[in-house]
Amino acid sequence: MQSVPGTDAMSAPASSTPTSKNVFIKWSLLGAVGLVNGYATILMYSRGELAFALLTVVLTALALYVFGSKKTYAHRYIYPGIAGMILFIIFPLVYTVGLAFTNYSAKNQLSLERAQSVLEQRTFQSGESFSFDLYKTGNGHRIYVKDGDQLLVSPEFDISSPSADYDLSVAETQSGEKEKIKAIIQNRSTLNTIDLHMPDGSDIRMSGLRKFASVQALFSKIEGTEDLLNNKTGEIFKPNMEVGFYQPVDDNGEFIGNTVSPGFIVDIGTYNFERVWKDDGIKEPFISIFIWTVVFSVLTVIFTLVIGLVLASIVQWEELKGRAVYRVLLILPYAVPAFISILIFKGLFNQSFGEINMVLESIFGISPNWFSDPILAKTMVLIVNTWLGFPYMMILCMGLLKAIPDDLYEASAIDGANFVHNFKKVTLPLMIKPLTPLLIASFAFNFNNFVMIQLLTQGGPNMIGTSEPAGYTDLLVSYTYRIAFEGSGGQDFGLASAIATLIFLLVGALALLNLRFTKLEQD
Numbered sequence: 160m161q162s163v164p165g166t167d168a169m170s171a172p173a174s175s176t177p178t179s180k181n182v183f184i185k186w187s188l189l190g191a192v193g194l195v196n197g198y199a200t201i202l203m204y205s206r207g208e209l210a211f212a213l214l215t216v217v218l219t220a221l222a223l224y225v226f227g228s229k230k231t232y233a234h235r236y237i238y239p240g241i242a243g244m245i246l247f248i249i250f251p252l253v254y255t256v257g258l259a260f261t262n263y264s265a266k267n268q269l270s271l272e273r274a275q276s277v278l279e280q281r282t283f284q285s286g287e288s289f290s291f292d293l294y295k296t297g298n299g300h301r302i303y304v305k306d307g308d309q310l311l312v313s314p315e316f317d318i319s320s321p322s323a324d325y326d327l328s329v330a331e332t333q334s335g336e337k338e339k340i341k342a343i344i345q346n347r348s349t350l351n352t353i354d355l356h357m358p359d360g361s362d363i364r365m366s367g368l369r370k371f372a373s374v375q376a377l378f379s380k381i382e383g384t385e386d387l388l389n390n391k392t393g394e395i396f397k398p399n400m401e402v403g404f405y406q407p408v409d410d411n412g413e414f415i416g417n418t419v420s421p422g423f424i425v426d427i428g429t430y431n432f433e434r435v436w437k438d439d440g441i442k443e444p445f446i447s448i449f450i451w452t453v454v455f456s457v458l459t460v461i462f463t464l465v466i467g468l469v470l471a472s473i474v475q476w477e478e479l480k481g482r483a484v485y486r487v488l489l490i491l492p493y494a495v496p497a498f499i500s501i502l503i504f505k506g507l508f509n510q511s512f513g514e515i516n517m518v519l520e521s522i523f524g525i526s527p528n529w530f531s532d533p534i535l536a537k538t539m540v541l542i543v544n545t546w547l548g549f550p551y552m553m554i555l556c557m558g559l560l561k562a563i564p565d566d567l568y569e570a571s572a573i574d575g576a577n578f579v580h581n582f583k584k585v586t587l588p589l590m591i592k593p594l595t596p597l598l599i600a601s602f603a604f605n606f607n608n609f610v611m612i613q614l615l616t617q618g619g620p621n622m623i624g625t626s627e628p629a630g631y632t633d634l635l636v637s638y639t640y641r642i643a644f645e646g647s648g649g650q651d652f653g654l655a656s657a658i659a660t661l662i663f664l665l666v667g668a669l670a671l672l673n674l675r676f677t678k679l680e681q682d
Contacts, residue, residue: 189227193219207270210257214250218242252663258656259431265650267403267422274398274423275387278378278405283391284366286373291365293343293350294335303333304355304363304371313355318346326356343368400425431657440626444638445658447622449665452634455541456605460598462545467552471560474553486557493550501614504543531620533631540632544611548601555597559590599673606666607636627651635662 196219203212225231225238234241261267269277291304302313304327312330316322343350347368355363355371366372378387378396387396387405396405396419397412403425404418436442473479474486492500507515508529516526529539567585576584612618618630618637628641639662643655 186227189223193223207273210250210254214246218245221245255656256660258653259660260426260428261424261653262403262422262427262430263424263652263656264422264646265652266420267424269421269423271385271398271423274405274421275380275385277421278387278419279376279380281377282364282374283377284372285375285391286361286363288366288370288372289363290369291371292333293338293346294333295338295342296335300338301335302353302355302371303330306357311358318349321349321353323352324354324356327358329358340368398423401427427653431654432661434654435657435661438626440624441654444622444625444627444629444633445635447631448629448633448635448638451537451631452606453669455537455544455608455634456602458541459544459548459605460601462541463548463552463601464556464598466545466549467554468556470549470553471556475557475560489553490550492546493554497547497610498614500547501543501611504539504546505615508539530616533620536616536620536632540612540615543615544605544608547611548605551601555594556590559593560586563589599670602673603666603670606634606669607662608634609636609640612637613640627654635665 196215200212200215200219203209203215221241222238225234289304289306291302294301294303296315299315300318301315302325304311304313310330310332311327312333313325313327316325347365350365353365357363361373363371364374366374375390377389377391379390380386381388381395385398388394389396389407394407394416397408397414398404399406399414399418402418402422404420404422406414406418407416409415434441435445470489474482474489476482479485507513510516510526510528510530513529516529520526527535529535563586567589568581571581571585612632612634616630616632618628618633618641620631622629622631628645629638630641633641635658639655639658642658643652644650646654
């Protein structure tokens with residue numbers, strides 16, 4: 160049968176199937192990724208980094224499943240986004256919440272085993288001290304120790320990699336070139352590792368730049384327990400799992416006396432959260448700072464929106480000449496990096512040498528204390544933040560105003576409507592829907608506007624009588640930062656994590672509430 164011309168071109172193409180070579184390459188790459196990440200996971204786990212080991216396992220397993228299964232072929236294109244969300248959003252959030260239930264702080268950063276190891280490495284002088292000199296010989300160094308009228312010398316050794324133990328022998332006189340104190344300081348770390356054995360059987364170790372002395376481990380672990388014996392006082396120290404420190408105990412096993420650092424991390428339940436509402440030194444500033452944070456965010460959004468809308472309307476007024484120049488000038492504050500503008504304003508508001516106070520004093524005879532008066536400090540913060548935010552709102556409003564058809568204004572003009580009616584009946588209804596999500600985003604940004612507060616006032620002026628450092632211009636995020644890194648009782652990361660968790664819940668609740676009200680208004 161003669162074939163019809165063109166039928167070959169119309170026949171369906173053969174389905175492309177992956178060759179065995181491609182399959183081999185694919186699974187070889189996935190296997191290599193699995194092996195490398197598996198090895199990294201084991202290393203993290205062995206070093207006590209359980210959270211990061213678990214994160215690596217999750218990301219690796221998800222990658223192998225997405226790239227190895229035919230059912231999840233389409234998901235491989237969004238895997239980088241999913242991995243980024245897990246790595247930079249979910250993991251930090253879960254990790255922060257986990258820390259909120261611990262006593263993690265500057266004093267409690269180690270595991271129990273690591274705290275034991277640090278304490279067991281401590282020593283104390285348990286006997287007489289002896290002066291020594293370090294001499295450089297032909298092939299190395301020797302240590303000469305003076306025991307009364309007797310001179311003792313160590314074998315020759317390489318100071319860059321000395322042995323741990325040397326026996327001292329009697330010497331008649333020193334030989335070689337005596338090293339200066341500078342050489343001892345430079346090699347102190349290696350000299351500290353040397354144990355010298357005296358002829359009478361006692362051991363001495365370096366206890367100063369010119370001294371060797373009989374030293375002994377301050378703490379030694381009691382076999383079969385987690386307890387430590389203080390070899391100097393004879394006291395028994397047990398790990399106090401409520402506070403995360405080793406502490407001496409009496410004959411009845413009750414904790415007495417002072418704890419010893421370093422501490423270790425323990426779970427303390429909801430104690431950090433309870434401190435927020437039970438400790439007046441934390442509760443009162445927390446409530447005050449929360450109210451100020453909401454007021455600051457709301458007023459910033461209102462001020463920037465009003466100024467931005469007014470300026471957007473002016474620069475788009477057809478009768479205004481040089482509109483393009485005005486647009487560029489008004490957008491410039493948005494183009495300049497924020498930290499530069501903040502630091503410039505910090506100088507302008509300087510109470511002694513700032514230009515703003517110079518002008519006010521020359522005209523009105525007043526010199527406000529912008530950085531020491533709470534109300535003036537908050538006013539200054541709002542002024543600076545409004546300056547930083549109005550160009551963004553102006554740009555948004557310019558775009559939205561352009562999108563409103565001119566026919567609507569012409570029709571309202573025929574009906575005799577004035578500017579106020581046009582704004583209420585035409586401009587505002589058509590702008591509010593697309594603008595609402597942006598206003599919510601602006602509110603959330605200012606709720607956590609850490610950089611502006613930190614650079615301008617650092618939270619000051621400080622409140623008096625608080626358990627943790629707090630200031631009148633602090634936002635919740637800067638308050639959390641100060642607790643974490645400037646805490647009066649040490650860097651309290653556990654309490655800071657608890658407050659950060661509360662901030663997340665508050666911001667989430669406020670965002671949902673705003674979205675709910677927005678939906679009701681639109682309906």
